[in-house]
Structure formats: C-alpha cells, structure tokens
Amino acid sequence: MPFIGKEKDTLLFELRAKGIRQSGEICFPGGMVEPGETPVECAIRECAEELGIEYSQIEITAKAGCIVSHRDAIIHVFIGVLNIESPAETEPNKKEVAELFAVPSSFFTETKPDIYQVDSFTETGNFPVKELKLPKRYYGTWSNGKRNIYVYKYGDKIIWGLTAAILYELISLL
Numbered sequence: 001m002p003f004i005g006k007e008k009d010t011l012l013f014e015l016r017a018k019g020i021r022q023s024g025e026i027c028f029p030g031g032m033v034e035p036g037e038t039p040v041e042c043a044i045r046e047c048a049e050e051l052g053i054e055y056s057q058i059e060i061t062a063k064a065g066c067i068v069s070h071r072d073a074i075i076h077v078f079i080g081v082l083n084i085e086s087p088a089e090t091e092p093n094k095k096e097v098a099e100l101f102a103v104p105s106s107f108f109t110e111t112k113p114d115i116y117q118v119d120s121f122t123e124t125g126n127f128p129v130k131e132l133k134l135p136k137r138y139y140g141t142w143s144n145g146k147r148n149i150y151v152y153k154y155g156d157k158i159i160w161g162l163t164a165a166i167l168y169e170l171i172s173l174l
Helices: 039-051 106-111 161-174
Strands: 001-005 010-016 058-068 074-082 095-102 114-118 145-153 157-160
Touching: 010 106, 010 157, 039 074, 039 095, 058 161, 074 161, 095 106, 095 157, 106 145, 106 161, 114 161, 145 161, 157 161
Parallel strands: 001 074
Antiparallel strands: 001 010, 010 095, 058 074, 114 145, 145 157
16 A cells, blocks of 8 residues: 655555456555565565656555455555655556556545445345446456455546455554
8 A cells, every 4th residue: 555645645546557467457556476575575576666666765664464355365465655746756567557546545534435245256246347347357257255345436436346445444443
C-alpha cells in the first residue's frame, strides 16, 4: 500500500496493463517473490520496477499481515511511503501498468464499500460482474467458498477483490 503526496495521505493505485494476468484490474504494486528474496525485498523491487522509481524512494513503514486468496496465494501486505507527490513523478512499466492514479486515504475512511455476499463462487450470486464492467473471465465459474466481496467506486474506477479487501480490513482497524 504505497502512500504518496506532501502529507503522505494519498494512496497510489495501478490499473494493470492489457495482456498480463488480471489485466484491467486495479491493484497496488506487487508480484511474485523470487528465489532468495524476502517478501519485503520483493515488495520494494516490484514497486520500483512497476512504478519506474528508485529503491531509495521507497520506505516500508509496516507489515500489515498476510492474506490468503481464494486461489490459495499468500499475499504479504506492506504499508509504505514513496518519496513522490504525484503519479506524474513516475515512469510506469507500460508492460505491467496501463495507468496510475491517486486516491486520498480519507475517501476510504469516509466511504463505506458496497459489500456483496457470495455464497458459492461456483455461482456469482448477486455480485454484479457485468454491471461493474469487470473482465469477462469473471462471468463464469469460480472456486467454491463463502466470502464478502468489497467494492469501492471512486469516480470511474472500480476497486474490488483483494485490493478492496486489504483496504477494508486495514480501515476497519482504525
């Protein structure tokens, strides 16, 4: 979760580029841990690579825990500050990042997400996949399980899935 801005009170998000896994989705910088690398080293490397900034511009301030995705991937969540004031100060890797945008953290503390209860991922239930204009790969069958799906709508941006779950969990601790 990279915070930017003069007061370090704004979150930076990525819209993933076409042609890569989870293209068209909004997320924080991140990726796979490489052999011999710790999760925090991975977080710093991925942030620098995806945003086109120097390692020295990244400061990890806390580890916020781990989340296990519905596909059993372990996501290590770190909170950090970037020594930049706006997305314009980056040179995003166009192969991975279609767009960067910033959202004041106050939006998430003042705005309740839409919450959809999905009883079984084999059926999307009342989760409005088409209305939210999510990628077509989510229209079909998902894996089994019960969970809430959180959706934040920021202008024309739909922040959902693990990114929204991370935001929701951390904000609920405040």
